[in-house]
Amino acid sequence: MEDYLKEALEIVKAQASVRTMTEEEITSMVKTLASGIRVISEDDALAEETQEAAVDPKKSIKEKTVTCLECGKTFKILTKRHLALHDLDAISYREKWGLKKNTPLVCKALQRERRKKMNNMKLWERRRKNEG
Template structure:
């Protein structure tokens, strides 16, 4: 059978009294503080259990603010990452497309920290990707025009 908060509080304070001298006022204050701390822990624990039991995932944070300079915060579980990997999203039963749609992010929004996205963009520019992409698009449109 589990102990009540009052019983747990009494045991904690009894342990404190045996290790140091306390006045009556100190004992009363310690009892009150310990009881309040245990009560708040119990309430937090009960609240946490209710959240995990219900599958309602209320967005606590603005989705646009979840993508920060050096981290991205998963809006499903609250964990911080450099990038939301497909493996992590799969643990929530989502694909990256479903995650973006669920939280109102654009389809082209990278699911990674802004600094990482900027580094990738800069790296691509240094390798000449924008120019090569432009050439490929022009070649494809010419090929499509001649086949019609």
């Protein structure tokens, strides 16, 4: 049995316990409520699917900020913790907003800074020395 029909039956059952109702009243009320609940639940599902981005997804990653497409707040990095507030992880966030799989959720300045730091550390050379 459909969820919306069960909900409608519960409502009518509660109504019938308070006042006397004819069989016709009960069936028409169930039909009306069930269709109304179904319409509302379908509208909610459509609203979730067609959520608008706070900004254009391609323009959300800027030089000094990253804008969360869910809430519109700006950060230097979109963390797991923030994405969890929207019930998302990095992978599902990228899929939802049409970003490439390997797009970093970090502002461009911080990306460059980290890349420069890693190049200066040259960890790959240290690893070769330890292995050799």
